[in-house]
Amino acid sequence: MVRGIAVTGLAVLLITNILEMNGINFFKVDVKGMMVFDNFGLLFNAIAFASTLVFFLLSGRDIEKVGMHVADYCALIFFVLCGVAIASSFNTLLMLFLGIEIISIPLYILTGADKRNLKSNEASLKYFLMGCFSTGLMLMGITLIYGVKGSFNMDVIGMGNGELTPMLAAGLLLLLFSMAFKVSAAPFHFWTPDVYDGAPTVFTSFMATVVKAAGFIAFIRLFKNSLGSMQSEWQLMVAIITAATLFIGNITAVFQQSVKRMLAYSSIAQAGFMMFAIVALNETAFEGLIFYAAAYSLATIGIFAILIKMKDYTFEGFNGLAKHQPVLAATNTIFLLSLAGIPATAGFWAKFYMLAAAVRAGHVLWLVILGVLCAAISVYYYFRVIQAMYFKDGDAQEMDATPAFKGVLIGIAAVVVLLGIFPEWLIDKLYYFF
Amino acid sequence: MMPVLLIVIPLLSGLIAFLVKQEKSVKSWALLSSIVSLVISVMALTTKNDSWLHYNLPWLPELGSSFNVGLDGMGKVLCLLTGISFPVIFIATWNNSYRKPNNFFALMLLSQAGLMGVFVAMDALLFYFFWELALIPVYFLCSQWGGERRIPVTFKFFIYTFVGSLLMLVAIIFLYFQTPDKSFSIDSFYAVAQMSPGTQAWLFVLLFLAFAIKMPIFPFHTWQPDTYEQSPTAVTMVLSAVMVKMGVFGILRWLVPVLPTASFQFGDNPATLCVVGMLYASFVAMQQDDLKRLFAYSSIAHMGLMGLAIFVPSNMGMQGVMIQMFNHGINILGLWIVVELIERQMGTRKMSELGGLAQKAPVLGILLVVLALANVALPLTNAFIGEFLMFAGVFTSLASKYHYIFAVVGAISIILSAVYTFNMIQKVFFGNTNSLTAGARDIRLNEKLVLSALVVMIIAIGVYPKPLLEITQGAVDTLISKMMIKNP
Numbered sequence: 001m002v003r004g005i006a007v008t009g010l011a012v013l014l015i016t017n018i019l020e021m022n023g024i025n026f027f028k029v030d031v032k033g034m035m036v037f038d039n040f041g042l043l044f045n046a047i048a049f050a051s052t053l054v055f056f057l058l059s060g061r062d063i064e065k066v067g068m069h070v071a072d073y074c075a076l077i078f079f080v081l082c083g084v085a086i087a088s089s090f091n092t093l094l095m096l097f098l099g100i101e102i103i104s105i106p107l108y109i110l111t112g113a114d115k116r117n118l119k120s121n122e123a124s125l126k127y128f129l130m131g132c133f134s135t136g137l138m139l140m141g142i143t144l145i146y147g148v149k150g151s152f153n154m155d156v157i158g159m160g161n162g163e164l165t166p167m168l169a170a171g172l173l174l175l176l177f178s179m180a181f182k183v184s185a186a187p188f189h190f191w192t193p194d195v196y197d198g199a200p201t202v203f204t205s206f207m208a209t210v211v212k213a214a215g216f217i218a219f220i221r222l223f224k225n226s227l228g229s230m231q232s233e234w235q236l237m238v239a240i241i242t243a244a245t246l247f248i249g250n251i252t253a254v255f256q257q258s259v260k261r262m263l264a265y266s267s268i269a270q271a272g273f274m275m276f277a278i279v280a281l282n283e284t285a286f287e288g289l290i291f292y293a294a295a296y297s298l299a300t301i302g303i304f305a306i307l308i309k310m311k312d313y314t315f316e317g318f319n320g321l322a323k324h325q326p327v328l329a330a331t332n333t334i335f336l337l338s339l340a341g342i343p344a345t346a347g348f349w350a351k352f353y354m355l356a357a358a359v360r361a362g363h364v365l366w367l368v369i370l371g372v373l374c375a376a377i378s379v380y381y382y383f384r385v386i387q388a389m390y391f392k393d394g395d396a397q398e399m400d401a402t403p404a405f406k407g408v409l410i411g412i413a414a415v416v417v418l419l420g421i422f423p424e425w426l427i428d429k430l431y432y433f434f
Numbered sequence: 435m436m437p438v439l440l441i442v443i444p445l446l447s448g449l450i451a452f453l454v455k456q457e458k459s460v461k462s463w464a465l466l467s468s469i470v471s472l473v474i475s476v477m478a479l480t481t482k483n484d485s486w487l488h489y490n491l492p493w494l495p496e497l498g499s500s501f502n503v504g505l506d507g508m509g510k511v512l513c514l515l516t517g518i519s520f521p522v523i524f525i526a527t528w529n530n531s532y533r534k535p536n537n538f539f540a541l542m543l544l545s546q547a548g549l550m551g552v553f554v555a556m557d558a559l560l561f562y563f564f565w566e567l568a569l570i571p572v573y574f575l576c577s578q579w580g581g582e583r584r585i586p587v588t589f590k591f592f593i594y595t596f597v598g599s600l601l602m603l604v605a606i607i608f609l610y611f612q613t614p615d616k617s618f619s620i621d622s623f624y625a626v627a628q629m630s631p632g633t634q635a636w637l638f639v640l641l642f643l644a645f646a647i648k649m650p651i652f653p654f655h656t657w658q659p660d661t662y663e664q665s666p667t668a669v670t671m672v673l674s675a676v677m678v679k680m681g682v683f684g685i686l687r688w689l690v691p692v693l694p695t696a697s698f699q700f701g702d703n704p705a706t707l708c709v710v711g712m713l714y715a716s717f718v719a720m721q722q723d724d725l726k727r728l729f730a731y732s733s734i735a736h737m738g739l740m741g742l743a744i745f746v747p748s749n750m751g752m753q754g755v756m757i758q759m760f761n762h763g764i765n766i767l768g769l770w771i772v773v774e775l776i777e778r779q780m781g782t783r784k785m786s787e788l789g790g791l792a793q794k795a796p797v798l799g800i801l802l803v804v805l806a807l808a809n810v811a812l813p814l815t816n817a818f819i820g821e822f823l824m825f826a827g828v829f830t831s832l833a834s835k836y837h838y839i840f841a842v843v844g845a846i847s848i849i850l851s852a853v854y855t856f857n858m859i860q861k862v863f864f865g866n867t868n869s870l871t872a873g874a875r876d877i878r879l880n881e882k883l884v885l886s887a888l889v890v891m892i893i894a895i896g897v898y899p900k901p902l903l904e905i906t907q908g909a910v911d912t913l914i915s916k917m918m919i920k921n922p
Contacts, residue, residue, distance in 0.1 A: 343566045352603070359607045372600040379593055391577050391585055424494050 041089035058305035076106035123198025134181035141174030186244035196264035205304030213293035245272035280357035288353025295346035319394025346419035437503035437554035448543030468520035475517030498617035507909035602644035638696035648681030652711025712738035716850035743824035751827020756906035758820030790867030794874035816895035
């Protein structure tokens with residue numbers, strides 16, 4: 001019953017958000033300029049709500065298996081969505097802080113939801129401690145910027161002649177580092193594998209997709225609106241962070257033996273690709289980031305949904321899946337191809353937009369080549385799963401995959417392929433209403 | 435409309451083939467579909483109505499990419515090659531039995547759709563799309579139905595080619611931002627203004643790497659012998675007859691006309707690699723015992739010659755490349771069919787274990803000798819026309835200082851190809867039969883038909899190549915003019 005309420009609630013959320021995008025609103029709240037509900041933020045909200053809806057449809061039953069307090073878990077996920085909505089539409093640094101915190105705190109609890117599992121408790125504590133530390137850094141950065149500019153408001157901060165005083169530089173760096181922590185960019189990514197691996201897989205699915213995407217939207221909003229004028233100063237640093245993230249994420253994912261940990265490192269690698277948008281900060285980058293959020297979330301939620309049903313999380317556990325569960329194997333293949341960036345899937349356009357944004361920005365062509373080589377490396381670990389499923393033999397497993405589950409998976413796979421052939425359907429929503 | 439049909443027919447019949455579980459039915463279905471595609475590609479060759487050869491549909495207006503497909507002389511010849519190859523492959527391997535035949539034939543048809551798409555795409559993004567889409571079915575085909583070491587070998591093949599394609603994507607995106615009207619269409623790419631030599635240089639490297647890996651050109655060839663060996667023979671036929679032509683086609687359509695100055699300036703480097711590759715591959719081919727690996731290395735040598743003729747360009751040489759793309763496809767198809775027949779009957783591909791087959795299978799022997807002579811480019815065979823034009827072109831070209839050296843050293847590989855080819859014939863077909871080959875039978879009717887058809891084509895084109903040369907003349911002239919316009 002909790003699931004039903006959750007799904008209904010999300011549907012209502014999604015519909016009201018779409019109505020809001022068309023200009024129809026039910027309430028008028030005077031936010032005093034602290035939040036601005038532009039198409040960029042609203043479209044991302046729609047994507048986040050839709051992804052969470054898919055998440056509930058696919059993995060709702062598995063949430064019930066985590067522990068006793070199912071209603072609490074679902075409520076916490078909704079609180080996270082509240083934070084997501086704030087983080088996508090903020091116009092003042094205080095709202096950014098609020099949004100990021102409201103996202104993070106329920107996640108600390110969700111990570112430790114499996115109370116009898118030592119790894120879950122460890123992951124939760126690790127996440128909590130490191131998260132608090134990075135929040136402290138963020139606050140310090142905000143304070144320093146306030147000290148220089150005299151206001152928390154992003155428009156005020158964005159004004160100015162782009163001159164970088166030491167205090168401003170310090171504040172900027174602290175903000176950059178704390179945001180990089182939240183989106184698990186190297187070298188601030190060390191918490192990610194342990195936390196994602198220790199958390200119950202259902203919640204890893206949510207964390208690795210919606211939360212990471214929300215982090216990136218907040219990241220790009222922050223840098224676009226306020227610090228864009230100083231881009232020449234920090235572009236190289238962000239580019240180096242991107243390069244490190246791509247490299248570390250892809251290389252370590254190659255050596256993993258557990259699919260769950262591989263997906264954790266692969267989410268770091270994908271974060272590296274999304275960082276391209278921060279490096280570039282142009283039109284193509286914004287369009288691309290929205291698209292990447294959608295493509296990546298859908299594909300990853302799909303893969304995790306299938307992973308949760310498996311008993312054995314290693315690559316060998318997937319052996320022979322194509323013979324026993326052809327629908328699951330086929331949809332899993334489409335999701336993996338999308339993550340790898342093969343054309344005719346949404347993931348290709350996501351990577352394409354990121355590369356195009358970086359090429360358009362100009363000075364970071366070395367980063368583009370590195371990104372492309374890392375994308376080729378990522379093919380290795382994604383295809384290992386495909387190979388296990390199709391080309392190796394394994395025993396049949398008891399999997400409780402209901403027809404409804406398979407139906408939703410087929411629907412998501414169809415959306416991934418359709419977006420792969422007609423990407424502009426989604427991108428246009430940034431500019432035109434329905 | 436025709437280019438669209440060439441893509442859509444194999445695509446739809448491939449998707450439908452997934453559902454046809456009966457082995458006989460799906461084989462007939464695949465054959466029927468490939469014959470329809472052949473008919474359309476022949477019609478495209480002979481039609482006078484130019485509007486049927488182009489089709490433009492808006493696809494991604496914001497981005498500047500449209501579903502723009504068209505057939506010029508070069509495209510027609512390559513679509514004809516693809517159109518001929520698939521029915522030939524299906525007929526020749528008719529008696530093979532595959533596990534899950536519906537998947538096998540569906541994937542073969544899907545790969546045909548991808549290959550046709552590459553040859554007709556007039557839009558850079560569409561070209562990239564089809565370039566990758568041709569690869570995916572081949573990956574599944576090789577991994578599912580291949581030899582013992584198929585999984586790691588196909589993986590290497592896929593990743594190697596994928597790296598090349600991604601580098602090409604970067605170059606395409608960069609060129610897109612340089613076009614005057616922010617579009618991916620081929621005319622916009624040709625209209626890109628002169629860029630600085632440094633920029634042209636690294637763009638040339640990126641694009642060249644992608645095509646060099648595909649052709650393959652030494653030293654990017656290491657994926658090829660293993661992949662050809664481990665794939666099921668039907669897939670090897672597709673790979674070597676049609677897919678490697680994607681590399682040559684890519685250079686002719688998307689590299690040389692777009693970056694003519696860089697191609698002229700740096701032309702010697704790829705040419706050197708090609709010549710080295712020709713010699714290297716020929717020497718290695720002489721050492722081979724396995725028939726599949728022998729012809730794999732022989733292919734590298736032939737493709738090397740095509741690369742040489744492109745980068746030491748001349749009108750004659752380009753004509754030679756165009757016609758040789760078709761010729762090599764036909765010849766190598768015939769040779770792979772023979773390998774397949776031998777392997778199926780004898781159970782081995784090793785030359786040391788075979789011998790005296792001509793005594794037991796005379797028809798096969800006759801057909802093979804003609805095919806082998808074509809491989810060596812003896813006059814009266816189609817390959818002679820192509821190779822003569824290419825060598826004459828390289829020898830008389832004004833584009834490079836070293837053209838004499840390239841031509842002479844390259845010609846040595848012809849002699850070497852005679853060595854390993856005749857060695858192969860001698861070991862496998864002539865001499866005495868041994869215990870294994872004593873029980874050989876001659877080939878069946880369908881196999882005779884297919885091989886005879888190929889032999890007829892070889893001799894016909896070898897004696898009267900004019901129709902084929904005329905079709906590609908237009909494309910050659912356009913290409914040469916683009917290369918010379920921006921050159922001093």
